[in-house]
Amino acid sequence: MPTTTTDAASMTLTDQILPLATLDPADLRAIAELIYRTWPKPEKDAAFRARQLQDLADAYGGAGDQAPRAFVVRDGDQIIANAIIEPRTIHSPAGDLTVLGLGKVCSNPARRGEGLGARVVRAAFNLVDRGVFPFALFQTSEPVRPFYERLGAVTVANPIVNSQAANPAANPAANPFGDSVVMRYPTNEGWPDGVIDLRGPAY
Numbered sequence: 001m002p003t004t005t006t007d008a009a010s011m012t013l014t015d016q017i018l019p020l021a022t023l024d025p026a027d028l029r030a031i032a033e034l035i036y037r038t039w040p041k042p043e044k045d046a047a048f049r050a051r052q053l054q055d056l057a058d059a060y061g062g063a064g065d066q067a068p069r070a071f072v073v074r075d076g077d078q079i080i081a082n083a084i085i086e087p088r089t090i091h092s093p094a095g096d097l098t099v100l101g102l103g104k105v106c107s108n109p110a111r112r113g114e115g116l117g118a119r120v121v122r123a124a125f126n127l128v129d130r131g132v133f134p135f136a137l138f139q140t141s142e143p144v145r146p147f148y149e150r151l152g153a154v155t156v157a158n159p160i161v162n163s164q165a166a167n168p169a170a171n172p173a174a175n176p177f178g179d180s181v182v183m184r185y186p187t188n189e190g191w192p193d194g195v196i197d198l199r200g201p202a203y
Helices: 023-040 046-059 117-127 144-148
Strands: 013-019 069-077 078-092 095-107 136-140 180-185
Touching: 013 117, 013 144, 023 046, 023 069, 023 078, 023 095, 046 078, 069 117, 078 117, 078 136, 095 117, 117 136, 117 144, 144 180
Parallel strands: 095 136
Antiparallel strands: 013 069, 069 078, 078 095, 136 180
16 A cells, blocks of 8 residues: 655655556656656666566566565655565575565656665565564665665675576676675674575676
């Protein structure tokens, strides 16, 4: 259920959790366009981003409480912030662990500085707080690292690999994440030591 804020500065803003499997086509386009505006790459236009989200939904067949979904903030009918989560079963020397994969955290460039990014990330992290996932695992850049630290995340020192890469033997130690910082939430004990295998592409 969406919850409407009541403070005067954001009276029209609503928070929503949108399962990707049942995403309205208009919302799918709006989220895809917001992602593209944040990371404008010619080879990854809004149509490409929409297919990514649809493929993520179509590939999932697990429990509903861990299903891929979008956490969004609306201003009226306009989606102005977004975070996507997906379950990822990673492998470590301690065994398998299904974590919350956080990605595509973005907000309308014209609305930067309003705390919208923190708003959607906190909503996503709530799944960890509730015990749906034991941890969130995600990538970010060094300039953005303090933002996530303020939300209770910590950097991950583990080596990260992807044993399902097209040719993992060519460079078995290659980190599939493109950003320079890997982080997890929360900071409590229980995170495994050793090499973390994403068993799939970065997100």
